[in-house]
Amino acid sequence: MIPDIVLFIILALVAVASAVGMLFSKNAIYSALNLILNFSSVAVLYLILGAPFIALAQVTVYAGAIMVLFLFVIMLLGAERLRRSETLPYQQPVSIILAAILAVVAIYALLFRPLGIEAASVANPDFSSPAAMAEMLFNEYLLPFEVTSILLLVAMIGAIVLTRKRQRRVQR
């Protein structure tokens, strides 16, 4: 049996590498594909973490629907890398510094300040089965569920409105 930790390290590396690749790819299509890879590795991580439903939802929604949408738009708008210009000279260094600070600070806090989180006593494999999820979702979180459906409706409408061609231009 592969120890969990080895599995974790492999998946982590894949995730980080694909993220880097997404950022620094020359082609936007390549970025998208890197992202899909990232999502997939994260889905596997979800599986390890005992969230099967979420893992599959991740693959279906994120990697399936959202990334496809992205690919459509990329192909619509052109995927070439934009040329560099020096409109904001200080943007890059400052951003790198800040991101580095964030990472360092967080990891430092994580490693050297024990969180003091106790694991739950019993590991119930069934605790996140779809049945349990549904039970929670449709009983306690019913209202957010319904509101989310409205949200999706609004998003649909918004997307349609935003991309409508301006047809009626009143000639004065």
Add this chain to the structure above:
Amino acid sequence: MLLLEEAVSNGPQLFWLVPWVVFIPVIGLLINIIFGIRLPEKVVGTIASLASGLAFVVAVLLAVSLVSNPEGEVVTLAEWIRIGDFQVRWAFQVDTLSVTMMLLVSGVGTLIHIYSIGYMHEDVRHNGDPKRFRRFFVYMNLFIAAMMILVSSDNYLMLFVGWEGVGLCSYLLIGFWFEKGKDGIGNAVAAKKAMVTNRIGDFGVLLALFFMFWGFGSLDFHTVFEKAPEVAEAAPWIIAAITLAMLLGVTGKSAQIPLYVWLPDAMAGPTPVSALIHAATMVTAGVYLIARSAELYIQVPQVQNVVALVGAATALFAATIAVGQFDIKKVLAYSTVSQLGFMVAAVGMGAFVAGMFHLIAHAFFKGLLFLASGSVIQGVERGHHHVEHDEKLKKTLKGHSHDFDPQDMRNMGGLRHTMKLTFWVYLIGALALAGIFPFAGFWSKDEILLDASLHNQPVFIMLLLAAFLTAFYMTRQVLLVFFGKSRSSAAQYAKESPPTMTIPLIILAFLSTVGGALNLPGLHTFGHWVEETIEHQEAPEFALVIAAIASLVALVAILLGWWLYSRRYNQLQELPSGKRPDDPLRQLLGPVFTALINKWWVDELYQLVILRPYAALSRFLAEQVDWRFWHDWFHEKVIANGYIGLAYFLSDKFDLRVIDGAANGLATVTQRFAGSLRRIQTGYVRNYALSVFLGLVLILAYLFFR
């Protein structure tokens, strides 16, 4: 007998009538003010006399009530002042002393009102303004009202109201012919002098009131007199202060040294005014004040001594001046001052009854003498008028007709032939004044001399000398006016006065004769009457010695006068007119006589020592201090220029530079600051994302390390 006693003991209680003694004269004067213009002269005069007469009737009724209820009563009309515990009311005190004064004022006042009808009828025509007749009677009624307030009040403050009221009426009546007199303002100047001198006296009365309030906490007669002994024990200096300050007021109102100087000048007013105000009533207010305040004065014997000395000194001093006067009214004026000195000396020595008795007697005969002198003056004026309008006689006029002074005794003489009635009443008055038995003056003056001889030897000597001089100058006056040859054609053709004038004269002459019966020694009717109010009386035994000395002194004076002004005068007439002295005394006394004519130069002394420095001081203060320093320098330079300078500074230097600069500077700073801040809005999404991220990092760092 029993019935009479019962009637007397259960007599009518008419004290509540007392406010009417004030109101009736007021109603009279209001009627005359409102309707008098349309009424004929006789009606105006009758209304005024009736007002005074009805007040007299009320006074008589009060007196009758007092016979059965001698303690009297206080009739309150209304409350006037109330401040905390201090209270002053409009209240009338009906007791023997106040009713005596009321009877005197209204009685003599009514007679003088009647006399004035005839006198003023001629006087307004002589002075050329017939319309002023009504005004005279309005003022006279006002005077009666004020005097009544004075004598009937039950507290010192109301008394002071009357005090000032009579001072005002005196001013109005002295200056009645305000456009006449020396240089066209002489009468007005005399009135002003009376007012100012009286004011100095009023200052004394006010001080006395203040001290009284301080020491006693009240101004009511009852309260003050009850508390007098204990206050005298605790703080005798308060009572001394009150009485001395009151004495200052008395010297003002009753014309004693040093404030007597207004009374001779007051003769500028019409003669009835001199009779009523300056002989019979107003000037006696001071004597009344001291008599009323007897309780206070007996606590301070030293002050009493001062009062007596002031009175006696005035009596002697004024009598000397009277000897040297040529104006008929001036003689009588100084005589009044002298007799007032007698009264003040009497009440000063504690002989309150004697002082009040002499007050009454003096009112009779001095009133008579003044009215009779008015009759003489008008008779001479009539003669002058007659001479002026007669062609033949005009040539005998010496000098310009306007210079003719009808009051100068040197223009009179021999009037007993042409004005018989006036002569006889004048003679009675003169004898009464000189203190000849059996006229009123003998009894009253004798009682004063008796008291003086017992209590105060220096005062007695002075008063005796004054009595000598009194008889002397009255003899001089009678001889100069009525005897001898007429020294001017006006006197030759003088005519007697009409009955409205002569009848009051007769009445007063009668009173002067029998007035002594009021207080005959042994009976002391008046003394017992007044005793109900003033408790500290000793009625000294009648001493024949004193009476004899007084009568002898008077007779010697009359003989001396006769020798000088009858015999010697006729001798002197034989000298050529250049060397003829105008008065035999000038030969006898020489420079002393000059001093006497010039009133010992007292007025000039006051002018030099007081009035001129005061005028100079006020001029200095007005011109230098007020105008030059205060106005020109301080107001103009310091305040005005300073203010302008400050305004300039504030507007230019401060407002323009500082405040505007601040406002503009603020705008500039804001602009620059905005200009620099504007650069944050780059418009680039990534910049905005960067700032968001920066915030995020900070917050997370904080949260991680908390």
Add this chain to the structure above:
Amino acid sequence: MVPVEYYLGLSIVLFSLVALGVLILRNAIIIFMSVELMLNSANLTFVAFANQYQLISGQIFVFFVMAVAAAEVAVGLALIVAIFQTKQSIDVDQINLLKG
């Protein structure tokens, strides 16, 4: 068992990386993709804790985040298309009309 700190660490690294990407990149679409990855890293944290505490609420929350993310992508991409129609470019630096 992998300690939950490792998952958190991975989540942070992913987050920092894509934050950097959002700030540096100029291609609007790639920026958008980075935003999606940010959301995803947060999801990872949620699921890690849900596993730790055996609470299913974490996963429910992830569910909702996914739904919202989907909606957001739809609208966002529509926006990008609309901007492209106007500006003919997907360079975010071209969108600077709010420059002060």
